[in-house]
Amino acid sequence: MNARTSAIPESETRTSAAPAQPRRSRFRRVLPLIALLVLAGGAAGGTWYWQVGRFMESTDNAHVGGDIAVLSSRIEGDVVRILVADNQPVEAGQPLIELDRQDWQARRDQAAAALAEAEANIGTLAAQIGQARAQVASAEAQIAEAEAERVRAVADAGRAGTLAQGGYGTREAVDRTVANRRKAEAALTAAQAGLESARGAIPVLEAQSRSASARRDAARAALALAESDLDHTVIRAPYAGIAGNRAAQLGQHVRAGQNLIAVSPTADRLYVTANFKETQLRRIREGQPVELSVDAGGTLHGVVQSLAPATGAQFSLLPPENATGNFTKIVQRVPVRIAVDPGQAVAHLRPGLSVEAEVDTRDDPHGPRSLFGAAAAMIRGR
Structure with missing residues (x-):
């Protein structure tokens, strides 16, 4: 086989190596353009980060919240009428369950x-x-x-x-x-x-x-x-909402304090609780705009309404006690309540849904947030 290989004419070898040279030439001509694009992209990205990105505080540890009213019986009696079905919208004061009177x-x-x-x-x-x-x-x-x-x-x-x-x-x-x-x-x-x-x-x-x-x-x-x-033989809805989690059954004998049904608030009365790390709270203030990305679909806008007075761990059943022999430092989280702006399509929201929250902590929260908008603002500033 070596004899055959060595027997290949030199002219054929030069002919097969000839197309590789034009390719290298074209690559050398395109390389400066690629480098220029990379540098432009890096400059634009750096500009966006300096103008916008470093002021954005985000977390995926957030969920939709609502003040759900769990209604219980204040007296003892037998259930004689159930006036609503599961997941039915109800008005404030509407009778839900009636006991024997x-x-x-x-x-x-x-x-x-x-x-x-x-x-x-x-x-x-x-x-x-x-x-x-x-x-x-x-x-x-x-x-x-x-x-x-x-x-x-x-x-x-x-x-x-x-x-x-x-x-x-x-x-x-x-x-x-x-x-x-x-x-x-x-x-x-x-x-x-x-x-x-x-x-x-x-x-x-x-x-x-x-x-x-x-x-x-x-x-x-x-x-x-x-x-x-x-x-109190008639259990009524405390506010307009949606009835659910019905535990009462027709003919059931209930006692005082027994949970019978729950009323969830309507979508326009919901809010978001975002648990930010303690290292993210330095610039978060009340009134700052928030962009909310709902896992169930859709993007909403809101504002920071308030910050919790303590970390979530302090409100747990067994708060941590750091004055012990075995101590491991853990980044704590502080619940931040976010009010959803009214007038948005929030009919699909339900308490407990997962949300990703991003707070704009800039001094001018109405400034451009996109890459090109930030670049244009920087150019105008010059």
């Missing part, structure tokens, strides 16, 4: 009867107080009458004694007038005692009236509580 209606009627009885007792005592005051006035009149009778009896006794001493009256007349005087004095004493008794009855009746008023207030509070319990 028969027992609670009876308790309400009982409380109403107790209140009526207490109010009747107050009326009776008021009448008795009025009667006692009339008795006081009558006793005062009786005292005046008894006093007048005593004065007359004393005068009669004096005149009878004077006549008897002068020999013009009899001993019988004197004794009779003296007896009338003593009788009048006793009647006056009895009238005064009756007045004191009538006056003493009034404070007692007034104390009983205050006690009756207290019982009336207690009965009124019991009636209000019974009416509240009766109203």
